[in-house]
Amino acid sequence: MQNRIDQLFAKKPNGVLNIYCTAGFPELNSTLPIMKSLQDAGADVIELGMPFSDPLADGPVIQDSSTLALKNGMSIPVLFQQLEGFRKEIQVPVILMGYLNPVMAYGIEAFCKKCSELGIDGVILPDLPMAEYESEYKTLFEEHNLHFIFLVTPETSEARIRKIDSLSRGFVYAVSSSSTTGKDKDMGDQSAYFKRLKNLQLKNPILIGFGIKDKKTFDAAAANANGAIIGTAFIKAVAESKDINKTIKDFIGSIR
């Protein structure tokens, strides 16, 4: 079967909305209902965070959601249990995002196998070095039809972007500024970087993430790429919500 991420971009090359949420947040069993609500509300891709005790690339909001999820009892084995049979209800592409250490502890090969069985489409592990991915894991991920998605930043050289593009499958995750997640940096002066990326004519679609929080920032990013990723703003909304299903509907509605 063709990977769902590729199917999506073939059908919808522009304005793709990817929502990040931490698995096991705000409650251990919130994962699936939130995924269902996100799909119903019109999210195109769901990026599920696998919580880690020491998430280096994340700002305080996502960190706190991870800390709470861990306290709730979330772990990779628990998440895989929750995801058993989820494809009966969820059709949108689902990506797992996390850090290398918990995946190593699970076993990288076993992890890929399980992802493939469950119907996961892609994986983001920001601290797995590109060279090590290429020499040790590329074949493994590809055999399991799992797209490995790399990040690029405004500081990434063109040669390196090209290399990343050649190894990435599904899309390239363009970090809008050099920052951890949820930093309120000005997106205005990033447009030169987005244009530069666009002009590189990469083989992969580009989704822009970090600092996307509302319609205005989403539209600005989507104008220069194939879509954007929202994480921190969504986690904040869920954290403050009394009716998560309604919050998700309103949140996605405000962006569309």
Added chain:
Amino acid sequence: MDIAINTGNSKYHVDKNGYYGRFGGAYIPEMLYPNVEELQTQYFQILSDPSFQQEFDALLRNYVGRPSPLYLAQRLSEKYQANIYLKREDLNHTGAHKINNTIGQILLAKRLGKTRIIAETGAGQHGVATATVCALMNMECVVYMGSIDIERQAPNVARMKMLGATVVPATSGSQTLKDATNEAIRDWINNPIDTHYILGTASGPHPYPDMVARFQSVISEEIRKQLKEQTGSELPDYLIACIGGGSNAAGTFFHYLDEPSVKIVAVEAGGKGVHSGFSAATTQLGHLGIIHGAKTLLMQTSDGQIIEPHSISAGLDYPGIGPMHAHLYETGRGQFLSATDDEALAAAYELSKLEGIIPAMESAHALAKLKDLPLQKSDNVVLCLSGRGDKDLNTYISHMTK
């Protein structure tokens, strides 16, 4: 100076890809890649520059007070029936070995054109050493410190502030050293252009473990000379150092790694006992994993979440261990022991009474293992006294009155 010595043929030093055996590497998000790559491509060249070495050497001599003495501790030797030499890093400016590395890194930061310095600290020793060199070089200094440690180590917080540093509490996770390190790394991600991160231990992404080891290698360089003067041989029978992340141990072992006759002993913090659930004995409790950008042994749950360690000494309270040391452990080149909180306290009281030297709680862990080594009367033993005990007086006082 030997900080740029070629170690290419050694199987215990870093290889050209930044690994020590299967440990090391640079497991960092893309946002840190330009910073780390800049260091990777430039650190060795900068360290090799004679004018850099001259500047480093002059500051170590005239500002830090090096060479630090190698002192034959007579009464301690008598007690343990061997010739025990103490490498007196406790006599350095700011009271510990930490300043060797901060001097080196701030000179490096200047050459890289950086104007702002960040650092992590646990007990506050590395934070003070960083704040000190920032004052010296007129650089902005931000030190991240776990909010729990800020409470435990008030005098060092005051020192850093007096030296002009901003101390930022790390309120995430367990609010101790590992979280302070996370916060420093996040700061670096957010300030990639003007900022250099002065990492205090021999861990982190390549090239930090090798870079820190090289700046600390002045310890073993001096030991070789001093021991030769005092005994006629550069080579001791034993080298002993305490180990958390492993910076003083890396410096103590550096120039001896390829001398197989020298027995290397690293002493971890056993806390309340290795299997008590309150320990920081990483080689005994840890498994292969990734912490702060290095592949190494670390204490973690079966699900790969990093465990908060325990030690009476804030400087050894780290859930990982530098990759060089993980390799020394795995290859058997180093013998790894652990000392409990109580053993370390007893050793600290003992050294104070026998030699008139109050050691840092960390160094006391190394002292605590003298009793467990099969020492011969003719053995020459060099123990790195990595720091002085002023900062630990509260701990020492509270245990005296018990």
